[in-house]
Amino acid sequence: ILNVEQSPQSLHVQEGDSTNFTCSFPSSNFYALHWYRWETAKSPEALFVMTLNGDEKKKGRISATLNTKEGYSYLYIKGSQPEDSATYLCAFLPNYYGGSQGNLIFGKGTKLSVKP
């Protein structure tokens, strides 16, 4: 069974703090890693799709790195703002294996709260 772990489960920071969290995934059969941002009472929105070891992606104050050899990805938020409060989900996409189509396997997310 393929498992995606995210840590921490939740995080409370002050406005202006920089923060980061981790996504761990199987290092074998890697195809892609997705990051999504999920605000309360809304639906997940894609942040990044990463496919290459060493990939680094950036969108405004949010960036992500990828290490496929050791099976982890970091998400960084620089200078957190209250509007960054959301659950951040990562999802691992495995290669096709056996007869499976290899679909996204989601972690349970890191819930970030940013206090003004």
Place this chain on the structure above:
Amino acid sequence: DARVTQTPRHKVTEMGQEVTMRCQPILGHNTVFWYRQTMMQGLELLAYFRNRAPLDDSGMPKDRFSAEMPDATLATLKIQPSEPRDSAVYFCASGLDRVREQYFGPGTRLTVT
């Protein structure tokens, strides 16, 4: 601004009743996914279609759930008969392929009493 739409947004029904949820994927997207959000499991995949063909429904309880894409603009998820443990938020998502980002609909919140 292209979006995935889902209907209904909320559904309250009694145990044993049939429930049908509908999804309109973004035009041009050829992959459609149905997910269920639960407290315990987070987001779990129920079904996956590519070019309207069902490719993976291994996450779906087969005895009561069924998913179809009668045409490229409509995906349906049906539960018959519904049970209280089916209460959850059901999301539909679409994408250009299985690798690229998925675009999620607003979800259908189902309550089975």
